[in-house]
Amino acid sequence: MSGPRPLVEVRDLKMHFPILGGILRRQVGAVKAVDGVSFDIQPGETLGVVGESGCGKSTVGRAVLRLYEATAGSVIIDGEDIAAMPAEKLRRKRPTMQMVFQDPQASLNPRMTVAGIIGEPLDEHTDWPRAKKLERIYELMDAVGLNRDFANRYPHAFSGGQRQRIGIARALALNPKFIVCDEPIAALDVSIQAQVVNLLERLQDEFGLTYLFISHDLSMVRHIADRVAVMYLGKIVEMAPVGVLYDAPRHPYTEALLSAVPEPDPSLEARKDRIVLKGDVPSPANPPKGCNFCTRCPRVMEICRDIDPETVQIAPGHVVACHLVTQHQTTGATGGTEAEHPKHQQGEVL
Amino acid sequence: MHDGAVPVLDVRNLKTVFSTRSGEVHAVNSVSFDLRPGELLGVVGESGSGKSVTMMSLLGLLPSPPAEIRGGEVWLGDTDLLTLGEDGLRKVRGREVGFVFQDPMTSLNPVFTVGFQLTEPLRTHLGMSKTRARERAVELLELVGIPDARRRLGDYPHQFSGGMRQRVMIAIALACDPKVLIADEPTTALDVTIQAQILELVKELRQKLGMAIIWITHDLGVIAGIADRVMVMYGGQVAEHGPVRELFANPAHPYTRALLQTMPKIHGARDAKLRVIEGQPPVMGRHPESCPFMARCAHAFDRCARENPTRRDIGAGHDVACHWDHRTGEPVQDLAEVAS
Numbered sequence: 001m002s003g004p005r006p007l008v009e010v011r012d013l014k015m016h017f018p019i020l021g022g023i024l025r026r027q028v029g030a031v032k033a034v035d036g037v038s039f040d041i042q043p044g045e046t047l048g049v050v051g052e053s054g055c056g057k058s059t060v061g062r063a064v065l066r067l068y069e070a071t072a073g074s075v076i077i078d079g080e081d082i083a084a085m086p087a088e089k090l091r092r093k094r095p096t097m098q099m100v101f102q103d104p105q106a107s108l109n110p111r112m113t114v115a116g117i118i119g120e121p122l123d124e125h126t127d128w129p130r131a132k133k134l135e136r137i138y139e140l141m142d143a144v145g146l147n148r149d150f151a152n153r154y155p156h157a158f159s160g161g162q163r164q165r166i167g168i169a170r171a172l173a174l175n176p177k178f179i180v181c182d183e184p185i186a187a188l189d190v191s192i193q194a195q196v197v198n199l200l201e202r203l204q205d206e207f208g209l210t211y212l213f214i215s216h217d218l219s220m221v222r223h224i225a226d227r228v229a230v231m232y233l234g235k236i237v238e239m240a241p242v243g244v245l246y247d248a249p250r251h252p253y254t255e256a257l258l259s260a261v262p263e264p265d266p267s268l269e270a271r272k273d274r275i276v277l278k279g280d281v282p283s284p285a286n287p288p289k290g291c292n293f294c295t296r297c298p299r300v301m302e303i304c305r306d307i308d309p310e311t312v313q314i315a316p317g318h319v320v321a322c323h324l325v326t327q328h329q330t331t332g333a334t335g336g337t338e339a340e341h342p343k344h345q346q347g348e349v350l
Numbered sequence: 351m352h353d354g355a356v357p358v359l360d361v362r363n364l365k366t367v368f369s370t371r372s373g374e375v376h377a378v379n380s381v382s383f384d385l386r387p388g389e390l391l392g393v394v395g396e397s398g399s400g401k402s403v404t405m406m407s408l409l410g411l412l413p414s415p416p417a418e419i420r421g422g423e424v425w426l427g428d429t430d431l432l433t434l435g436e437d438g439l440r441k442v443r444g445r446e447v448g449f450v451f452q453d454p455m456t457s458l459n460p461v462f463t464v465g466f467q468l469t470e471p472l473r474t475h476l477g478m479s480k481t482r483a484r485e486r487a488v489e490l491l492e493l494v495g496i497p498d499a500r501r502r503l504g505d506y507p508h509q510f511s512g513g514m515r516q517r518v519m520i521a522i523a524l525a526c527d528p529k530v531l532i533a534d535e536p537t538t539a540l541d542v543t544i545q546a547q548i549l550e551l552v553k554e555l556r557q558k559l560g561m562a563i564i565w566i567t568h569d570l571g572v573i574a575g576i577a578d579r580v581m582v583m584y585g586g587q588v589a590e591h592g593p594v595r596e597l598f599a600n601p602a603h604p605y606t607r608a609l610l611q612t613m614p615k616i617h618g619a620r621d622a623k624l625r626v627i628e629g630q631p632p633v634m635g636r637h638p639e640s641c642p643f644m645a646r647c648a649h650a651f652d653r654c655a656r657e658n659p660t661r662r663d664i665g666a667g668h669d670v671a672c673h674w675d676h677r678t679g680e681p682v683q684d685l686a687e688v689a690s
Contacts, residue, residue: 194625223621265598
């Protein structure tokens with residue numbers, strides 16, 4: 001794709017956690033939490049990452065910010081590969097990339113005041129005088145809709161939604177370009193979720209932020225994201241612009257995932273032909289041979305149990321890793337450019 | 351409240367109060383509902399709405415102090431559960447009323463095998479022999495769709511996946527063939543594809559066994575798919591109640607209406623901006639004399655502060671506790687209350 005250079009370019013990212021065993025605690029295996037993930041995020045864009053627990057979506061978020069040392073792959077943010085960056089340089093790079101965590105209860109220090117929490121990144125990365133820092137803290141509190149009078153209170157005095165606002169203000173403190181939001185609304189009540197999502201959207205417009213939005217809530221991702229990546233067992237199985245992914249999914253897992261979401265409409269629910277997947281997600285320490293989804297796929301074929309499908313681009317910005325799609329294309333059903341290059345690696349085409 | 355069959359469970363004006371250092375909390379404030387044979391009643395509410403505390407009050411599961419049941423009646427058949435002592439309640443729990451909790455990892459005992467936990471209620475409540483109870487346990491595991499049931503009796507809870515554990519919980523709850531099954535957020539801790547499996551299972555079990563179910567959740571989508579009737583709770587009381595299609599088609603309480611609008615949809619048009627319910631969830635039941643939703647309500651007026659609305663019938667088995675009339679957009683004129 002032409003156009004401006006992506007702000008975030010992730011190529012073949014792998015995050016394998018060692019499994020230690022025996023008396024000598026030698027490595028006896030690896031949990032392949034993330035196993036070869038590639039994507040780009042354009043400036044100002046929101047990429048949603050969805051999947052079930054254990055699919056590696058949070059690990060991707062953390063590895064992208066180098067909160068984990070990735071096993072392999074590159075993460076280029078704003079032209080610099082942070083996966084290979086020395087520690088001191090990385091520290092100076094940190095202000096441009098921040099994170100909002102899932103559980104505002106656990107990610108805020110209960111012994112620090114709100115002003116202390118929001119101001120901590122400023123203490124760490126600026127040498128501003130106190131008054132200027134305080135001014136900035138007030139400004140941030142205004143931006144996220146917290147009352148300035150509460151700056152000296154402690155996190156326990158706030159509700160879940162307000163605590164999440166504190167976490168967002170802290171992430172904004174250093175004027176980042178890129179924010180990883182890891183399940184930012186999962187711990188909140190339904191009536192509060194919309195408040196926080198609207199806040200994130202407003203801040204994106206105001207400050208030109210780029211988001212990696214990780215969530216298991218498919219309806220909310222549909223609302224907030226421009227493009228969506230669906231993960232299963234450490235891999236992206238399908239990625240497409242939000243409209244395409246929700247209206248015309250091509251991967252059987254995406255289809256099943258979307259059909260499993262209960263809708264608040266009784267007549268629709270009664271009519272719905274739900275795809276109910278059998279079984280559970282296999283362990284990422286011992287993924288099946290062939291396609292990772294072959295143990296649960298309702299449309300599994302012989303080849304799926306043998307060969308891991310390659311990721312192919314079937315339309316601009318729409319990539320799928322499934323033999324159903326690959327076969328369809330190699331048999332020459334379509335005449336477009338994609339059919340001529342059915343085995344395009346996603347990294348090359350993007 | 352309505353005509354038809356005699357309810358299996360009939361709760362009237364239940365009041366539960368917690369005494370705390372900062373005063374009394376009216377966690378359950380005059381809650382009434384009934385459950386008819388074979389039906390599934392969905393109870394919807396956010397944290398602090400009183401939905402779980404209501405169900406725990408029914409079975410005397412709340413520690414007292416701080417909890418105190420201040421009044422009401424809970425009729426299970428012709429017994430008022432609130433008049434029973436601990437011994438009497440123990441005979442009801444697990445036998446007449448089965449319970450499924452949210453998190454199967456914390457509600458199953460990790461040091462006992464699944465077989466032991468399944469046979470325990472059968473032996474204590476029904477006095478079955480060890481071998482007979484084991485046979486029944488195998489049947490139960492097969493009923494909830496656990497493959498290789500006989501062998502798995504010897505497994506411990508950690509050897510099961512989350513979805514399978516929840517199936518085990520359901521099997522335990524069903525062990526003594528209870529009249530009523532209370533499921534408290536049984537799918538909240540599960541992934542959507544696993545949730546879909548459990549929902550299918552429950553639909554299937556209802557057809558086979560025909561028990562009455564109370565299903566507590568915060569997910570309106572889940573309710574839309576499985577419930578016959580819905581009760582929406584807010585701030586320790588019933589905000590609105592009615593048959594599922596009627597309630598979703600004509601939500602009457604400002605809270606229900608707003609809640610349905612804040613939820614993004616998985617199909618149809620994408621909203622540019624989500625509708626929002628302003629403000630924070632209520633600090634549970636501090637002011638029982640005024641409407642708990644008042645501070646966040648777009649239609650609140652002076653009467654809402656003075657007088658906590660009682661439930662009024664609005665036809666089609668639908669009732670709402672609100673001083674504002676959703677049909678006229680004006681305050682309610684008449685004071686027709688739901689006869690309880």
